[in-house]
Each structure stands twice: as C-alpha cells, then as structure tokens.
Amino acid sequence: MKHLFIVNPKAGKGKALQLIPHIKNAFKYSNEEFIIEVTKGEGHATELVKRYVNKENYRVYAVGGDGTLNEVLNGIANTESCLGVIPSGSGNDFIKSIYKETLAENIIEDTIKGNTKIIDLAKVDDRYFLNISSVGIDAEVVDNAKVFKKYPFISGRAAYIFSAIVTIFTYKYRRIQLIIDDKEITLENTLTTFANGKYYGGGMKVAPDADLQDGLFDICTVDKLSRIKMFTLFPKLIKGTHRQIEEVCFYKAKKIIVSSKDEITVNIDGEIVKRKDVIFELIPKGINFIIPRS
Incomplete structure (x- = not known):
C-alpha cells in the first residue's frame, strides 16, 4: 500500500510542518512507498488528493486540523482509498471520537500502522464532512x-x-x-x-x-x-x-x-x-x- 501525506503548513501555527521529519523517520526501515505533499492554499489539499487517488489506491493522511481533514476528505470521497489524520491543528476535534491519545508522541506511527474501519460519511449540499x-x-x-x-x-x-x-x-x-x-x-x-x-x-x-x-x-x-x-x-x-x-x-x-x-x-x-x-x-x-x- 502506498502512503500519501497532505501537510498544511499553516496548521497549528506551523506544527504540522514540523512533523515532516518525523513522518520520514517512521519509514526509515520500511520498503513501503510514501509521498509528502505540502499545500499551497485553500482548496489545494482536495486538488492534490484527487490527482493521486483517481489513478490508484492510497492510505491518505491529513496532517493538520479539522479543516485540513475536511479538504482531504473531499478529495478522497467516493474512492477505495483510506483516510487518516495526523492531528496537528488548533482544535483536532474529530480524532477525539476515535482515538483518546491525541497528544501521544507515537501518533504518527500508530496511525501508519492502524487498521481501517468503515464509518459514516456526511454531506451538506455538495460538500462532504466527517464530524x-x-x-x-x-x-x-x-x-x-x-x-x-x-x-x-x-x-x-x-x-x-x-x-x-x-x-x-x-x-x-x-x-x-x-x-x-x-x-x-x-x-x-x-x-x-x-x-x-x-x-x-x-x-x-x-x-x-x-x-x-x-x-x-x-x-x-x-x-x-x-x-x-x-x-x-x-x-x-x-x-x-x-x-x-x-x-x-x-x-x-x-x-x-x-x-x-x-x-x-x-x-x-x-x-x-x-x-x-x-x-x-x-x-x-x-x-x-x-x-x-x-
């Protein structure tokens, strides 16, 4: 399985950007392919994700807050790819419903090695949301x-x-x-x-x-x-x-x-x-x- 990380450089006042070395370190002894993309503005995360998942399946990780997760979700919806979140925004509310250790140092590795579960998806007009x-x-x-x-x-x-x-x-x-x-x-x-x-x-x-x-x-x-x-x-x-x-x-x-x-x-x-x-x-x-x- 290929891994795609979408990083919002503004999330958490720069906290998400600081996680890139830790993401790379998590694959130090792994042969699995991983890609890190840094967003450049509003809507870019959705655009990036669509570009990848429309070609093949990925485990896609939103590295940021709930807003970043929402943008990534709207790029991955209606595909077979899997969605995850590395919480590094100001609120990080959605993750609280599925994982209690939101401040754990090993959140990156725990998420990369996590299992998938099929959950409900919500929609308001033409936009998807999770939370x-x-x-x-x-x-x-x-x-x-x-x-x-x-x-x-x-x-x-x-x-x-x-x-x-x-x-x-x-x-x-x-x-x-x-x-x-x-x-x-x-x-x-x-x-x-x-x-x-x-x-x-x-x-x-x-x-x-x-x-x-x-x-x-x-x-x-x-x-x-x-x-x-x-x-x-x-x-x-x-x-x-x-x-x-x-x-x-x-x-x-x-x-x-x-x-x-x-x-x-x-x-x-x-x-x-x-x-x-x-x-x-x-x-x-x-x-x-x-x-x-x-």
Whole structure:
C-alpha cells in the first residue's frame, strides 16, 4: 500500500510542518512507498488528493486540523482509498471520537500502522464532512475565532472561548425551519448541530451519544436563549451536559432540510459558508477510515 501525506503548513501555527521529519523517520526501515505533499492554499489539499487517488489506491493522511481533514476528505470521497489524520491543528476535534491519545508522541506511527474501519460519511449540499456541521451562534463563534487564532499566544480552545464571549453580545437570532426526516420544526435558532462525531469547537461535547457507525445524524437544537442564559450554555456544551437546558432538544435522522428567509452562517467541520437553504444527508458506511493503533 502506498502512503500519501497532505501537510498544511499553516496548521497549528506551523506544527504540522514540523512533523515532516518525523513522518520520514517512521519509514526509515520500511520498503513501503510514501509521498509528502505540502499545500499551497485553500482548496489545494482536495486538488492534490484527487490527482493521486483517481489513478490508484492510497492510505491518505491529513496532517493538520479539522479543516485540513475536511479538504482531504473531499478529495478522497467516493474512492477505495483510506483516510487518516495526523492531528496537528488548533482544535483536532474529530480524532477525539476515535482515538483518546491525541497528544501521544507515537501518533504518527500508530496511525501508519492502524487498521481501517468503515464509518459514516456526511454531506451538506455538495460538500462532504466527517464530524459536525452547524448553524447559529456556534457557527458564528467558529467564524469569529479565526481572528483570535492568529495570535501565537492563544490556544485553539482559548480562541473559541474568547470568540464565544464576543459573539454572545453581537448575535442576531434567525428563524429557521427544519424538516428532520418527516418531522417539521420551527425555532428562533440559538444553535443547531448535525453531528456524526461527538466533539467540536475545540473540545465541546455537543453530541454525547453520536456514533460514527449507526447511519444517523445526532441533531441538537437550541431554541432562543437570553444573553445571560447563553453564558450557561457553553460550559455545559464543553461537558456534554447541555441536555439539562429546557430549550435543548435532541433528534436522530438520516436527512435534514434547513431553510430560512435570511442568510445563515453554516459551519462545516470548521469551514464557513453562508446559505438560506441547506440539505444535510448521512451516507452510512461511506468512507474507509484509519483507526490509530492503540
């Protein structure tokens, strides 16, 4: 099997780039072929991966954060190649659902020697995602967190916390309509998440019961909260205890249609788009994923 590493030089404020010597060292005594490609900008990872996997099968590793993983995923989707991640971004949320030792020194070797598992794949309109997509205040927090991530002394989690505080005071509620399979819901949206994995936003456990192999989204809706009550929401999201809040509801479904009269901010594995209408679909057993050796 051939190995392809897609490295985002900006991920983790340069941390991903520093892993290249360690990747090379992992193959020091191996005859297996490996290729390292460094991305040059937004969308380049998808382009690079397609160039390789359209010719033959690879074990493809996203070396970066959740945004890098999403770009690589969109290059590998609908092929027989396997996807893995060497977490080296600011959040690294998806890996938390499948591997607990995210700071282990041997994560590179553990991933290279890991076994593959078929897991569910999610799609929003024409873009694939693995972890979590959302609309509402949390999506705007992700958007605003990009400003704080630029400061070298602020960690990924701290960037989200600072962004959350600022966004709470500036957030504008949007009325949205949801069709969850055959159930219709209308709410003054604080946030709504569509989860395949459990964690997002730098470690918030928004979907405690999410299962990457059950063929269903875990949907969390939060109706309109007061500004004061919003401050109680985020600490509970971190712990995964937000079910205690009266305005919080959970659902499971394969397909969700979201519509709004006003444009809403949509977070897709950390990438932000603006839409009025969005369709979410869950593709059971849609991707071969590399599970790091424990």
